[in-house]
Amino acid sequence: MASRQVLKVADFQTEVHNDWCPGCGDFGILRAIQMTLAEMQLDPSNTAIVSGIGCSAKTIHYVKTYGVHTLHGRPLPFATGIKLANPGLEVLAVGGDGDGLGIGAAHFVNAGRRNVDMLYVIHDNGVYGLTKGQASPTLRLGVKTKSLPAPNVNEAVNPLWLALAAGATWVGRAYSYDVKHLVSLIRQGIEHKGYAFLDVLQPCPTYNNINTKEWYGGEDRRDPDQGRPLPRVYKLDGTGYDPVVKSWEHIDEKIAQAMMKGREWGDKIPIGVFYKNELVPTYEKRVSSRIPNYLAMPPAKQPIADSEGRPAADLTRLLRALAVN
């Protein structure tokens, strides 16, 4: 930004008509992203949001930063390419649970191996919404949403477990209707030095009639004395849970703890930061050990020609190695 004016949430909104269903959990995530960008005063001209395919993927059209709406399951490799070409950019990837854990599962796993410094947010609603409600990889075995002809025949994958197993160095879960908490987690994920994965539970009011806003909020199980709902979702903050790996010898116990906590489901669904480990070098740092000036002169910032179009690369040394006289 030329001038250092204070950016408001409205500065991150576009005029594109939003065509999500009324009450969609995506709204909370979109709002939280815009609020986080404003809160962090991130330069829209230096920020890119990369999405996959599906309802969630339309997010980028509603945010006024560079927005890259990619292919089904592929936001991570697109985002990785952008970030590695220019590590000075703030890069955020978003997508649905089918996008990231079904068709994009290979990329989900390999993003963990790389540990590129970026945040990946999954909109997790258990269904493929835009294709009219088929079961997604996070819908549990035997669950029959109204859009399914028969109960779900597959077991669900646990996104937190998969992220931990793959090597994500920051793993969190949030709930799309607790926007304030979601903002805090998105911010922590962005600020984390390494690959951060945030699973955001969100109702699909049109196709998932099981994991609804009311279900997450515990409307079906009220306190017998006061009649107040007993929400299923609870925050890890304040429970004494410490997700941070402070030294290598504690890594096993921290991963085990995150997995145990990540198994909780049903009556009690924890949200918050499950795991954080900044001891693992980022991909950018690993590259820097091979290319010492990588961060100062990343691929997108290197000159490739002079004003006459003469190539900047000098092949003399390489050609000498192949010379025969």
Added chain:
Amino acid sequence: MNQPKKVNDLAWIVGGAQGSGVDSSATVFARGCAYGGLHVYGKREYYSNIMGEHSYFQVRASARRIRSHVDTLHLLATFDAETAFRHARNVADDGAILYDPNLAQTKLEDVPTIEARLRTDLTTYLVARGLGFTLGDLLKSAADRGVTLVPVPYTQLLTEVADENHVDQLSKISRMVNMFAVAASFGVLGYDFELMARAVREVFRAKAEVAEMNVRGARKAHDLVAGKYDAFPYRLEPIDFGGERRVLMTGAQATALGKVLGGLRVQTYYPITPASDESEYIEANQLIDLREPSDPAEEEAGVAQGSGSILVVQTEDEISAVTMAIGAALAGARSATCTSGPGFCLMMEGIGWAGINEVPLVITLYQRAGPSTGMPTRHEQGDLRFALHAGHGDSPRIILASGDFEEAFHDGARAFNWAERYQTTVIHLVDKALANSNGTMPVFDPDRVRIDRGELITDGWSGRDTYKRFAFTESGVSPRAAIGHPGTIFWNTGDEHDELGHITEDPVLRNLMMEKREKKLELADREIPEAEKLNFFGDRTAETVVVSWGSTKGAILDAMDALEREGIKLGFLQIRLVSPFPAEPVMRALARAKAVVNVEMNFGAQMGGLIREKTGIEPTHRILKYNGRPMSSTELAAALRAVAKGKAPRKQVLTYGV
């Protein structure tokens, strides 16, 4: 009685089990020849296997530039029985075979890696001559027709080297037999051993001690045969370079160097034969030198900050490879990915996305024998149609096909210029034969390469109108910003979109966007000089015109030279730009031809069909090959001779191959 000598025109083969050092012996032979001012051309054949199957290298050495391999050998250097079994029958009557006398009793049936078909074939051959089934029998049949047999007692040589160098186990130095084979070859050919020694030291430059031991061992093998085969007619002699600075490299290296010079800064890949060689070479040389800044703008841009670099990323699959390269291109880096057929299959969705989002993406496609895994290490030009039609919907792409090392180099650089100028995918077609062949050539002139980034926004955009990434323009090309360039926020989507990049399904906008994208190809067709679209060689008035594309170029040119010596003059139209197809110049080049001979390395005559589709001209003859082995100039010359003499059927299928 000595025959007249045949100096500096040699076809040599070294073969052996994979893992036994065939490649390094071929490299030493080729370098040794090249250091003496000779031109070389090498063709490499190998199985999809790590260890044990047969691999071989044909190296031709000559005083003039060579561009192809031939069917008949002059010197066959073997250190196992299989190599002799496979290649002995292809040695010229006045040629020679180097072999291990200890293996003479090896029976054909004792070599399990020889396919049943070939075993039957060899058995029939031996039975017809009343011979038994040992290597000795086969060698006898060769000697009977005049072939010189050169026994090289490898084990004895190894024992001597081990003793002299205090090596306790022969197995530790058993790979040295490949150097014995080269050294004995040079001994038989009467070539200067010091040139070989220099090549050994170069190949083993990281291990000086190993190099010296190999040199000493090689000298023994050389001295053992030197002077004993004076009647052997083939000779190599060092000649003057004629002031030419020369390099020896593979097609994969030539392509890589072109890309590096052309500004490649991010290369993604998933391991696949034969494409990985390129990425590995680039990664091994990922720190690149930059020229001294030649103007203040460049200095400011950071040339002074140190060396440049290329980020090479090995991805989890080719979907990731193509999409990561697209991401890097969106951020402003010249990016490419590099693959072969099966990997290219996975890249379809990325190609479509890059097309609709007008991303300058370069894909280097090393064709190999398909379909499916096909023959992973063997050659084919079978992906022409695939490259043209990859992806669903109509998505513009530029496709260029390189015919030799120099073209691979310049096309490697040129691909980025076209990708950026026309903001579209560029598919650079190369193939296994070109990638794995090596040859001597004059050193590339980097000054011939210029970089053109097209309508890339390099100044600020702030304060101007709202930036529209897909703004409608007369040419179809919109000013392109990299992600992160101040004031140029834009959106991308694989959906149809408006000028800003937001989704639209409006029928009017849809038409405008489709037409905008296709217009860029019309622009490319108008702007790209004819010299970069096609080459014409030989006689422009010839009645018979060969039309081909890609790496068949070398065999065609060498076959034409051979035919010209017989008084047969041909024309040769080499199509270099496949899309947009240069229909008008192709029609012009073929207009006067009475016979149009379509030569290519695939079953379906893919280019022949394309020519008919785009020009209405139906090739009168087809010369095709699809057995996985590149065309030799020998078999091609025979097929073209038949066409020129009016004795050829409409379709000839070439079948030579070992």
